[in-house]
């Protein structure tokens with residue numbers, strides 16, 4: 060029995076929930092819970108990370124994904140079986156057609172998005188503020204000409220932020236389609252829509268026809284990060300709700 064539209068965090072048919080977690084601020088006791096929730100495969104994958112922070116970020120991410128997915132599906136998140144599509148996009152084998160999700164992690168942040176029966180992609184990127192990072196050069200070989208121009212024409216003090224905003228938007232698009240990087244980033248362009256919160260996608264539907272109706276929203280983390288969520292379009296517009304650990308605290312503390 061699906062509980063997507065009921066429970067503590069009801070997710071309506073036109074709803075999109077984005078959860079952002081600053082994982083170093085999660086309570087210490089949560090690590091014990093995390094160990095109880097991961098599948099044997101996830102524990103093995105976590106153990107393969109050599110850098111402790113990578114292991115923690117991945118493990119917390121999978122625990123929170125399982126917890127929230129279980130909540131939305133009305134199932135025990137510990138038992139959910141993860142499948143992986145052709146280019147690596149994970150889905151739940153139980154009711155996977157109903158609940159769509161996507162996860163991203165970078166530095167101190169984990170982000171995940173959930174929707175009903177519409178594809179979704181999310182990305183968070185730590186901004187590389189080192190002087191060695193040449194945003195114009197990287198844009199030149201990875202971005203669409205319209206985006207290269209946007210980076211080049213930006214004032215020096217805004218260049219880095221603009222580069223990473225574009226990068227996060229583009230990754231959210233290819234994570235929505237599920238196609239992965241594969242040299243696709245230069246084939247379409249993302250640009251902010253003046254006076255609106257959303258960004259638009261211009262160009263190539265060769266990657267996926269889903270791009271035609273999709274829309275992008277920037278996400279706020281802190282000044283060192285850029286983030287975006289890309290939502291497949293359907294007839295009804297979506298309603299975006301942003302949530303955080305504060306919404307879960309009462310359950311675990």
Ligand SMILES: CC(C)(COP(=O)(O)OP(=O)(O)OC[C@H]1O[C@@H](n2cnc3c(N)ncnc32)[C@H](O)[C@@H]1OP(=O)(O)O)[C@@H](O)C(=O)NCCC(=O)NCCS
Nearest residue numbers: 120145146147148149162163164182233234237238239240
């Ligand atoms: C998807 C991708 C762009 C993510 O890159 P990233 O910025 O390093 O990582 P993020 O933290 O934003 O996202 C990682 C999450 O994306 C998800 N993911 C993996 N592949 C995905 C895909 N093709 N589409 C959408 N999401 C994907 C996973 O949930 C992963 O989380 P996990 O580490 O907990 O498993 C990159 O991994 C990619 O291009 N993968 C495709 C590789 C491919 O095509 N393989 C084919 C093998 S046949």
